Amino acid sequence: MRAFFLLLKHDILHGMDEIALIKKVALSSAKKAGRILREGMTRGLTISYKGDLNLVTQIDTLSEQMIVSEIRKHFRNHQILAEEGHNYESASPYRWIIDPLDGTTNYAHRFPYFCVSIAVEFQGFIVLGVIYDPIRQELFVAENGKGTTLNNRPIGVSPVLNLREALLVTGFAYSVKTDLKNNLNHFSHFVMKAQGVRRMGSAALDLCYVAAGRFDGFWELGLNPWDTAAGFLILTEAGGTVTDFAGKPFAIDHPEILATNGKIHPAMVALLGKGKSTIGG
Numbered sequence: 620m621r622a623f624f625l626l627l628k629h630d631i632l633h634g635m636d637e638i639a640l641i642k643k644v645a646l647s648s649a650k651k652a653g654r655i656l657r658e659g660m661t662r663g664l665t666i667s668y669k670g671d672l673n674l675v676t677q678i679d680t681l682s683e684q685m686i687v688s689e690i691r692k693h694f695r696n697h698q699i700l701a702e703e704g705h706n707y708e709s710a711s712p713y714r715w716i717i718d719p720l721d722g723t724t725n726y727a728h729r730f731p732y733f734c735v736s737i738a739v740e741f742q743g744f745i746v747l748g749v750i751y752d753p754i755r756q757e758l759f760v761a762e763n764g765k766g767t768t769l770n771n772r773p774i775g776v777s778p779v780l781n782l783r784e785a786l787l788v789t790g791f792a793y794s795v796k797t798d799l800k801n802n803l804n805h806f807s808h809f810v811m812k813a814q815g816v817r818r819m820g821s822a823a824l825d826l827c828y829v830a831a832g833r834f835d836g837f838w839e840l841g842l843n844p845w846d847t848a849a850g851f852l853i854l855t856e857a858g859g860t861v862t863d864f865a866g867k868p869f870a871i872d873h874p875e876i877l878a879t880n881g882k883i884h885p886a887m888v889a890l891l892g893k894g895k896s897t898i899g900g
Contacts, residue, residue, distance in 0.1 A: 653753030682719035722821030792841030826850025
């Protein structure tokens with residue numbers, strides 16, 4: 620109900636023309652960024668580190684600069700939150716949340732599992748999610764209340780009913796070797812209960828794959844808003860369920876995410892509850 624009134628107010632104040640333009644700019648920017656990523660795969664990469672393991676390439680920066688430039692060209696007052704720091708704050712009710720290259724470690728190793736992720740909030744509520752995989756040329760798009768599409772075709776979550784038949788996916792934070800909450804305990808529990816568990820290296824694409832029924836569930840610790848904002852809407856609009864590990868409502872600034880087809884969600888919440896927050900424990 621809250622979403623309905625937010626969107627109604629949004630339409631009255633700003634009109635459908637602005638909504639259409641926002642979507643057009645997001646789609647165009649994602650595709651342009653994807654071209655930058657594809658072309659960058661053929662060049663030498665300049666790699667630097669934001670921590671012991673958290674790397675960044677010049678392609679991350681080029682992609683983000685292009686996306687931000689496109690947004691500022693059309694919406695000079697909109698807020699921007701971007702992973703590589705091209706941020707802008709204002710009184711605007713709109714905020715763009717950008718990951719110019721989700722899966723940078725994969726990218727640096729030429730492992731073809733990475734994407735561009737763009738989300739748009741209105742008054743703190745995500746109204747648009749766009750994720751583009753430039754290698755497979757797969758474009759995932761969700762608008763609030765309008766479902767999710769993959770290359771303009773509707774998609775939905777899997778029908779899997781139990782963990783023993785589920786293919787799950789997870790990830791590990793860059794702090795896995797030092798942080799007490801390192802996810803290794805949860806990983807070992809799910810390996811023993813699920814049909815299979817994968818670790819692919821892009822949370823945004825992982826969420827899209829759950830939305831498309833390729834995976835049945837995803838969990839991870841230590842993520843940031845740009846990792847999950849677009850994927851959250853893409854999955855929920857595809858019929859999935861997203862919460863924290865305890866099954867409570869998810870927020871993009873929360874470090875825990877559990878995302879499933881909905882059917883295996885209670886079983887995953889229960890198993891996550893058995894984990895210990897100790898290294899290897």
